[in-house]
Amino acid sequence: MADFRELQTPTGIPALAQAASLALAVFEHARVTSWDELGEAVRSGVAQACLSSLVIEPDQAELMNQHAAVLRLIRHKPLVTVAVCPKCERWVLVAGSVPTSCKARWGCDGSPVKASKAKRPVIEKTKSASP
Numbered sequence: 001m002a003d004f005r006e007l008q009t010p011t012g013i014p015a016l017a018q019a020a021s022l023a024l025a026v027f028e029h030a031r032v033t034s035w036d037e038l039g040e041a042v043r044s045g046v047a048q049a050c051l052s053s054l055v056i057e058p059d060q061a062e063l064m065n066q067h068a069a070v071l072r073l074i075r076h077k078p079l080v081t082v083a084v085c086p087k088c089e090r091w092v093l094v095a096g097s098v099p100t101s102c103k104a105r106w107g108c109d110g111s112p113v114k115a116s117k118a119k120r121p122v123i124e125k126t127k128s129a130s131p
């Protein structure tokens with residue numbers, strides 16, 4: 001069994017970028033590529049074993065649900081994520097490098113933030129079976 005890990009919401013970035021970061025970490029943990037695949041894996045019970053070792057707080061689940069429409073567009077492998085402009089809060093899908101200036105809105109001078117996978121530090125090592 002896997003070590004217990006805790007999903008950490010990145011701070012200081014727009015809510016959509018936080019949601020995408022969380023989702024990418026959950027995708028990796030559940031060994032799926034996309035939001036739809038995750039839903040399928042949860043429904044069929046395949047992901048339960050993986051996800052039981054990841055602590056997801058209710059507010060994190062809520063944040064992902066609020067942005068589910070966009071989260072359906074991102075992918076874990078190969079990586080397709082969102083870059084969110086902190087000024088106008090518009091977003092674009094990115095597969096590689098992020099534009100240095102906002103391309104989502106005419107005249108916006110914001111610098112888009114790329115959502116990368118949230119951290120999942122180990123909070124409890126699984127003890128090996130006692131003798």
Ligand SMILES: [Zn+2]
Binds near residue numbers: 085090102
């Ligand atoms: Zn902008």
